[in-house]
Amino acid sequence: xxxxxxxxxxxxxxxxxxxxxxxxxxxxxxxxxxxxxxxxxxxxxxxxxxxxxxxxxxxxxxxxxxxxxxxxxxxxxxxxxxxxxxxxxxxxxxxxxxxxxxxxxxxxxxxxxxxxxxxxxxxxxxxxxxxxxxxxxxxxxxxxxxxxxxxxxxxxxxxxxxxxxxxxxxxxxxxxxxxxxxxxxxxxxxxxxxxxxxxxxxxxxxxxxxxxxxxxxxxxxxxxxxxxxxxxxxxxxxxxxxxxxxxxxxxxxxxxxxxxxxxxxxxxxxxxxxxxxxxxxxxxxxxxxxxxxxxxxxxxxxxxxxxxxxxxx
Amino acid sequence: xxxxxxxxxxxxxxxxxxxxxxxxxxxxxxxxxxxxxxxxxxxxxxxxxxxxxxxxxxxxxxxxxxxxxxxxxxxxxxxxxxxxxxxxxxxxxxxxxxxxxxxxxxxxxxxxxxxxxxxxxxxxxxxxxxxxxxxxxxxxxxxxxxxxxxxxxxxxxxxxxxxxxxxxxxxxxxxxxxxxxxxxxxxxxxxxxxxxxxxxxxxxxxxxxxxxxxxxxxxxxxxxxxxxxxxxxxxxxxxxxxxxxxxxxxxxxxxxxxxxxxxxxxxxxxxxxxxxxxxxxxxxxxxxxxxxxxxxxxxxxxxxxxxxxxxxxxxxxxxxxxxxxxxxxxxxxxxxxxxxxxxxxxxxxxxxxxxxxxxxxxxxxxxxxxxxxxxxxxxxxxxxxxxxxxxxxxxxxxxxxxxxxxxxxxxxxxxxxxxxxxxxxxxxxxxxxxxxxxxxxxxxxxxxxxxxxxxxxxxxxxxxxxxxxxxxxxxxxxxxxxxxxxxxxxxxxxxxxxxxxxxxxxxxxxxxxxx
Numbered sequence: 001x002x003x004x005x006x007x008x009x010x011x012x013x014x015x016x017x018x019x020x021x022x023x024x025x026x027x028x029x030x031x032x033x034x035x036x037x038x039x040x041x042x043x044x045x046x047x048x049x050x051x052x053x054x055x056x057x058x059x060x061x062x063x064x065x066x067x068x069x070x071x072x073x074x075x076x077x078x079x080x081x082x083x084x085x086x087x088x089x090x091x092x093x094x095x096x097x098x099x100x101x102x103x104x105x106x107x108x109x110x111x112x113x114x115x116x117x118x119x120x121x122x123x124x125x126x127x128x129x130x131x132x133x134x135x136x137x138x139x140x141x142x143x144x145x146x147x148x149x150x151x152x153x154x155x156x157x158x159x160x161x162x163x164x165x166x167x168x169x170x171x172x173x174x175x176x177x178x179x180x181x182x183x184x185x186x187x188x189x190x191x192x193x194x195x196x197x198x199x200x201x202x203x204x205x206x207x208x209x210x211x212x213x214x215x216x217x218x219x220x221x222x223x224x225x226x227x228x229x230x231x232x233x234x235x236x237x238x239x240x241x242x243x244x245x246x247x248x249x250x251x252x253x254x255x256x257x258x259x260x261x262x263x264x265x266x267x268x269x270x271x272x273x274x275x276x277x278x279x280x281x282x283x284x285x286x287x288x289x290x291x292x293x294x295x296x297x298x299x300x301x302x303x304x305x306x307x308x309x310x311x312x313x
Numbered sequence: 314x315x316x317x318x319x320x321x322x323x324x325x326x327x328x329x330x331x332x333x334x335x336x337x338x339x340x341x342x343x344x345x346x347x348x349x350x351x352x353x354x355x356x357x358x359x360x361x362x363x364x365x366x367x368x369x370x371x372x373x374x375x376x377x378x379x380x381x382x383x384x385x386x387x388x389x390x391x392x393x394x395x396x397x398x399x400x401x402x403x404x405x406x407x408x409x410x411x412x413x414x415x416x417x418x419x420x421x422x423x424x425x426x427x428x429x430x431x432x433x434x435x436x437x438x439x440x441x442x443x444x445x446x447x448x449x450x451x452x453x454x455x456x457x458x459x460x461x462x463x464x465x466x467x468x469x470x471x472x473x474x475x476x477x478x479x480x481x482x483x484x485x486x487x488x489x490x491x492x493x494x495x496x497x498x499x500x501x502x503x504x505x506x507x508x509x510x511x512x513x514x515x516x517x518x519x520x521x522x523x524x525x526x527x528x529x530x531x532x533x534x535x536x537x538x539x540x541x542x543x544x545x546x547x548x549x550x551x552x553x554x555x556x557x558x559x560x561x562x563x564x565x566x567x568x569x570x571x572x573x574x575x576x577x578x579x580x581x582x583x584x585x586x587x588x589x590x591x592x593x594x595x596x597x598x599x600x601x602x603x604x605x606x607x608x609x610x611x612x613x614x615x616x617x618x619x620x621x622x623x624x625x626x627x628x629x630x631x632x633x634x635x636x637x638x639x640x641x642x643x644x645x646x647x648x649x650x651x652x653x654x655x656x657x658x659x660x661x662x663x664x665x666x667x668x669x670x671x672x673x674x675x676x677x678x679x680x681x682x683x684x685x686x687x688x689x690x691x692x693x694x695x696x697x698x699x700x701x702x703x704x705x706x707x708x709x710x711x712x713x714x715x716x717x718x719x720x721x722x723x724x725x726x727x728x729x730x731x732x733x734x735x736x737x738x739x740x741x742x743x744x745x746x747x748x749x750x751x752x753x754x755x756x757x758x759x760x761x762x763x764x765x766x767x768x769x770x771x772x773x774x775x776x777x778x779x780x781x782x783x784x785x786x787x788x789x790x791x792x793x794x795x796x797x798x799x800x801x802x803x804x805x806x807x808x809x810x811x812x813x814x815x816x817x818x819x820x821x822x823x824x825x826x827x828x
Contacts, residue, residue, distance in 0.1 A: 051764060053425040070768055077775060144591030164592040165788055253524045254594040255779045256788050273394045277771045278401060
């Protein structure tokens with residue numbers, strides 16, 4: 001009996017594969033992408049432990065152990081970079097998700113169809129503006145000599161503000177710009193989740209005498225919880241990765257702002273740009289990946305402890 | 314139906330076009346000219362003039378060396394990264410690589426194995442004229458690493474000065490009270506800047522963009538006898554120096570002496586006056602165009618730029634502006650002649666045809682017909698020769714859109730260069746004056762072993778790139794405290810070890826020469 005069964009079992013796996021060949025085919029581009037761009041370069045991380053030279057190549061160059069990592073410690077920037085990167089991302093994740101949920105709920109409550117469409121489009125548009133342009137716009141709004149903001153202040157008799165030398169102002173500016181760019185786009189997922197909530201729940205709530213606020217509080221928000229947790233977990237995976245384009249274009253090489261604006265990406269970029277230093281920047285990149293990996297594992301472990309169904313893996 | 318036919322025809326064409334080169338190569342393999350690609354710097358021109366020139370050039374190259382030349386450009390956006398990444402990538406499509414020891418990381422890349430070591434035999438056989446000329450001048454030693462091998466051919470037979478300084482307007486300086494509109498001391502620019510600020514409300518006294526250290530080096534060079542040791546870079550900074558008084562003791566103007574603090578204080582004074590944009594560090598406009606448009610009183614670059622571009626353009630666009638040049642170290646003669654490796658040509662370690670590449674370089678450098686074509690373009694189209702034997706441009710030519718753009722700075726020869734109509738009329742006088750006082754760079758053959766100090770240099774670069782731009786733009790309330798803080802950080806990341814390591818190389822070099 002077992003032979004017949006197992007052969008049937010094997011067949012069924014083959015059949016399963018055959019049945020889902022279209023789906024599998026659709027996966028192929030993504031799988032190839034990850035193999036080419038994420039797995040194949042992995043051995044290159046070895047550069048971080050070598051005194052790399054072109055002639056000997058990645059694996060032929062002399063091994064120097066952890067010497068390249070000394071830089072991270074010596075420069076004293078490791079702490080600042082890690083702190084900035086994580087704090088910015090936390091702000092993006094927390095504020096971003098709250099705003100996205102709020103906007104999705106508001107859109108859902110809007111009854112005028114045309115107003116809903118227009119406001120959605122208006123909030124969506126900034127997502128498509130490249131960060132290069134965002135940087136230029138910010139400079140033209142905020143710069144001291146000719147910026148629109150300072151022109152307004154001067155016209156009204158005030159003293160212009162030196163924004164590009166005030167490091168303290170930048171966390172706020174960067175967070176606001178990031179939210180402005182990403183909130184409209186991010187709210188789509190929540191909006192879709194709201195659309196998927198069973199209408200009968202609302203009807204039941206209304207019958208029970210719930211007003212609009214109570215329907216949001218007791219039906220919409222609890223129904224969004226799984227989506228929220230999954231999105232936050234995904235976002236946590238990238239918590240060590242900054243929005244390079246935005247930071248670079250807003251701040252650039254302005255060392256006066258580094259204390260509050262320098263993240264791992266911008267620092268690595270400057271290192272390669274101005275120091276021709278591939279080994280140390282690989283070391284920083286490796287540190288970033290390992291630290292990020294540990295963070296994701298920890299976050300997932302915590303979520304698993306709370307509720308198994310919400311964990312990613 | 315029709316659509317299907319179109320697809321069929323398209324597929325057929327594709328198949329033919331894919332197989333054609335293979336067929337031709339197969340049939341004429343014996344005679345096919347070798348394709349040589351030269352990596353050069355600059356924005357690839359799009360006006361078609363380059364291609365037209367290359368077509369003619371390749372006819373000559375096929376005749377004389379059975380080779381064809383193509384150019385690969387590293388464009389100016391992020392050029393430092395692009396250049397090093399391109400060399401790092403080991404691209405075997407590039408044969409000749411433009412380089413320089415003082416601004417294009419030639420030593421670093423030679424050490425890392427990007428360049429093919431060039432043997433005497435190889436040079437004699439494939440670039441005989443270049444070999445003979447550089448050998449006669451005794452300059453091959455300037456291109457060797459510690460292994461004693463030659464890594465590139467120097468541009469050692471071309472007179473130019475790339476010593477930096479201020480370009481400013483003589484007419485404004487005159488009105489500001491300088492006799493003849495000539496400013497002769499670095500600090501005197503304060504008076505000029507104040508005058509511009511007060512009298513030219515539309516103009517910045519010195520519109521300058523992005524991170525740099527010109528205001529600091531300009532002051533230090535003119536007030537000390539510090540001299541920079543080249544080839545040891547920490548990022549964009551050259552942090553090791555000697556003094557003329559102690560030429561064999563390695564030190565750093567970032568670490569020792571009061572000059573940096575004085576310079577930073579002057580920069581702060583300038584910042585308070587409003588000499589540059591408050592947000593100069595984030596500004597990335599074209600400040601030279603601002604100068605030409607009368608919106609900036611000053612610009613900063615070197616003698617070569619002054620005599621070739623500034624005088625002609627500024628006089629044309631701002632008639633009566635009387636362009637003037639103040640160079641760093643003018644007060645005390647502390648400036649240098651160009652080193653012979655400010656431009657150089659290397660052969661890629663990955664080139665499939667290194668011999669042919671050298672042959673092509675030898676022709677570009679030494680064959681007048683090819684030199685003219687490659688450097689100046691097609692006669693009467695890209696340039697004209699005036700009745701008095703100068704090189705000029707045809708009617709309607711606009712240098713900003715009609716440029717040939719080969720940017721060949723890697724082996725120019727004095728004997729093939731003609732005086733140009735656009736050059737400063739007093740160019741010869743300027744050069745003669747510089748020749749009379751400029752010092753020779755003393756450490757051309759000094760080779761520094763950076764293997765052990767690379768991480769320290771990287772860490773120093775991090776510190777310098779944080780403090781120097783802010784000092785340059787006078788952004789610290791207390792420059793002296795900021796300098797002290799920077800010096801402490803440089804010490805913390807190992808400045809002293811790096812200095813000692815370089816000192817050891819210096820001592821060995823000195824002993825070997827019996828100095």
